[in-house]
Amino acid sequence: MSHSPSLVDGRRPVLPSRVVVTLLLPVACLWPQANAKAQGATGSLLRGQVQLANGSAPPPTTVSLLDTQEQTTTDSLGRFALRTMHRGVATLVARRVGFIPATVDIEIPCDTALRLTLMPMPPSLTAMTVVAAGEYTLGSGRTASLTPLEVAQTPGAAANVAKALQTLPGPQNVDEGSGLFVRGGDVTETRVLLDDAWLLSPARFDNPIGHVTATVNPFLLDRTVFSAGGSGAQYGNALSGMVRMETAGRPLTSTGNATASIGSAGLAAALAPHRRLGIRANANIRALAPLIAVFGEAQPYAPPPEGGDVSGTLEWQSGKAGRIRLFALRDDSRFGVGNAGVPTGTVYTATTGQNMLVLSWRDSASTWRPAFTVARSSVNRAESIETLRLGTQLGVIHAVAAIAWQPDGRLHLRIGGDLERLNAQYTGALRDSSDTERSVTDRALFDARTRSDRVGAFAEATFQSYAGLRIISGVRTDRATITATRTLDPRLSVMWQRGSVGVTGALGVLHQVAEPTFYRPSEARSRFDPMRVRESILGVQWGSDSAGLRLEFYDKAYSNLWQFTRHNGVAGNARGHARGADLFLKTRLNATTRSRVAWSIVRSRRDDPDTGVDAPAIGDVRHSVSWITDRVYGQLTVSTALRYATGRPFTDIIGAQRVADVALPVFGAPNGARLPAYWRSDISASWYRPIGGGRAMVLWGDLSNLFNRGNVMRYRWNADYRERLPVRAPFNRALYAGATLLY
Structure with a gap:
């Protein structure tokens, strides 16, 4: 469940009407940066893999940080490693001719393996990805x-x-x-x-x-x-x-x-x-x-x-x-x-x-x-x-x-x-x-027991045209x-x-x-x-x-x-x-x-x-x-x-x-x-x-x-x-x- 110093069962604690100041003295991070140590002068290392829609590795692909223009190239297995001095929010982009650029928003430092998937380029590149209704x-x-x-x-x-x-x-x-x-x-x-x-x-x-x-x-x-x-x-x-x-x-x-x-x-x-x-x-x-x-x-x-x-x-x-x-x-x-x-x-x-x-x-x-x-x-x-x-x-x-x-x-x-x-x-x-x-001993009022087994099955097809x-x-x-x-x-x-x-x-x-x-x-x-x-x-x-x-x-x-x-x-x-x-x-x-x-x-x-x-x-x-x-x-x-x-x-x-x-x-x-x-x-x-x-x-x-x-x-x-x-x-x-x- 989600917790923070001010949460119980997903809610903030009840406090008086006057302003309350709580000074926290942690030795590490509650923010997304918490999952990586701050880097020194050597900067932060980003690692990951670029793949095609079928899971295979693409030809050499350029991977760059949109915010700093730092870049590298993937190897034969689609893997990459990019070192940067940038910290905070950034956008990582994978580009290859004939494919739609793949992007991912990250928080640097980042300790998780990143994965970007390239999709074939349709006749015209649009500026928006339409998602399913209600999602x-x-x-x-x-x-x-x-x-x-x-x-x-x-x-x-x-x-x-x-x-x-x-x-x-x-x-x-x-x-x-x-x-x-x-x-x-x-x-x-x-x-x-x-x-x-x-x-x-x-x-x-x-x-x-x-x-x-x-x-x-x-x-x-x-x-x-x-x-x-x-x-x-x-x-x-x-x-x-x-x-x-x-x-x-x-x-x-x-x-x-x-x-x-x-x-x-x-x-x-x-x-x-x-x-x-x-x-x-x-x-x-x-x-x-x-x-x-x-x-x-x-x-x-x-x-x-x-x-x-x-x-x-x-x-x-x-x-x-x-x-x-x-x-x-x-x-x-x-x-x-x-x-x-x-x-x-x-x-x-x-x-x-x-x-x-x-x-x-x-x-x-x-x-x-x-x-x-x-x-x-x-x-x-x-x-x-x-x-x-x-x-x-x-x-x-x-x-x-x-x-x-x-x-x-x-x-x-x-x-x-x-x-x-x-x-x-x-x-x-x-x-x-x-x-x-x-x-x-409490006086029992009721004791209701229920067991339910549910079995479900589904079949689904997705078709996407270039139009x-x-x-x-x-x-x-x-x-x-x-x-x-x-x-x-x-x-x-x-x-x-x-x-x-x-x-x-x-x-x-x-x-x-x-x-x-x-x-x-x-x-x-x-x-x-x-x-x-x-x-x-x-x-x-x-x-x-x-x-x-x-x-x-x-x-x-x-x-x-x-x-x-x-x-x-x-x-x-x-x-x-x-x-x-x-x-x-x-x-x-x-x-x-x-x-x-x-x-x-x-x-x-x-x-x-x-x-x-x-x-x-x-x-x-x-x-x-x-x-x-x-x-x-x-x-x-x-x-x-x-x-x-x-x-x-x-x-x-x-x-x-x-x-x-x-x-x-x-x-x-x-x-x-x-x-x-x-x-x-x-x-x-x-x-x-x-x-x-x-x-x-x-x-x-x-x-x-x-x-x-x-x-x-x-x-x-x-x-x-x-x-x-x-x-x-x-x-x-x-x-x-x-x-x-x-x-």
Whole structure:
């Protein structure tokens, strides 16, 4: 998961309204430069390989740094080594007559083997690469919507991948959490994959401080692809959104770093013991009690947020273009909050443990390209609200296999499948409020256990013509034992480019098996069918990759939705509809200033689970806008962020009735009321300065919630439901400042 000195479960800590200054004193880097030692007068060495689309080596190819014009030439195997004195952000370019120049954005120093792929030159070279409808990339290369540096420097995101994804078109700003509500869908309808394996989220349902989506430390990732719609047939069991993360490759040199601050400490190492072997390891601990003790708190924490994580990657280069990679993650967190948003204002606590182990193999040395992944992921979460104890245990074994055939740059065929076994256990117990001894046994309320096996298969073909047309067609089928229903999902995606203009479109059907907690075999019901959505997307792109406009319109029709009622009952067979538009604008105001705007418009409605009437969905946030601007002043970079969203819908309580001297709420129209509009502004800055001896210093700061806006996240009511009390976002104005020493 993503962590920094100011993050717990993907969120910043709650701080008082006055400005807070935290001075970090690490001995190495939290920024992308952390994975390489600062070089002395000899400069930094960049290594990598250039290949053709079929994986073979091209004739001698020129590789150069666009920023400095330093260059070298590849050898007979396509390998290159380029030494440079340049530091910071740069663009590496591979050029060969008859091929489109291949580029990759990097951060120097760089300890990872770089790979560039040359594609045959079409009749006319265009200035833009059209990507699939609904798809955005966090990573390097021409199709990247956000680079890793932009993720790290996004104000208010604190280097959290999920928070950075919220600044792209598609997600709606429902609360201050990191959950992804995509194009009117629910947070549980977005699936997160790591090296093609399912990463279980530790908090897939609402909790008092906001929705949470699991991601990984961004400095362990090579790139992240976010799909707001139009996913290919390879990916299944996701109704609204898809996040595909790829872990970083093996390092080329051995490096290490350590960090320390008032709220956290960490160690990291990158080892290259053999030319084919690479190892990465990270360990972090977090304890915000010292920070809270010094500066106070805006709401009662019991206990203060604390936790830790360890992760590592082991990679072996199995051939000229093959690799075997093992990734492991363990994360633990614990926190508690008072006034948990329920009528009695009780205290909520949660303890979460997450494990993941992923073994993957890829090989692209020939026209046949196999890929295989097997993984084990689990989450163990314990929650308590006063005397109520809730437990969630999820475990999944996921295996994915595929093989692709790419005889040339025009045709690409891919077939494969996946096997998934999910075990879920949900427990509830009640403890007598008079019990004080730990040995007292809780009175069990329920213990629900569910196992679901899902088998999926797909076939997909991609055809690209020299006329700028690209067609991806495929079909997917799945069957889960929990539903006993086989699904068939045809999907089609079309991209066409002419000069600086591109047109995209997608049609398809997607299915998802609802969370196991919806499955109640003890209740009488005839079927537990998978949820379904039929979507269509039409978009247009204009400009270049660094400065351009993307506009997409979409329409989604839902059926057989499963939802919870107000009293935690289960309602199925609901229908819904979402339609809207997403706009993404990237521009360079001048050589040192760039800006991006994401604007999402949506109208989302679903059958209310309590009344069955058509009503606004929780993701019916009509407008969500993010405006990010970066400006470079020499070695100083300043970034600003402005976020705005119209209020999300909620069901109001319009009165109370007394039954046996107990006040019961009288509800208004389902989701008929709306919270006040949400807006927030953040600013961040980072300054890089060499200090000699092969060392450098990075000073950075982040002023969050610049105007000290107290956004309303939800409402709670007093005991007789006569007074409505706002539950405000736990983010007050706070200044985080830090210093990083590179060596």
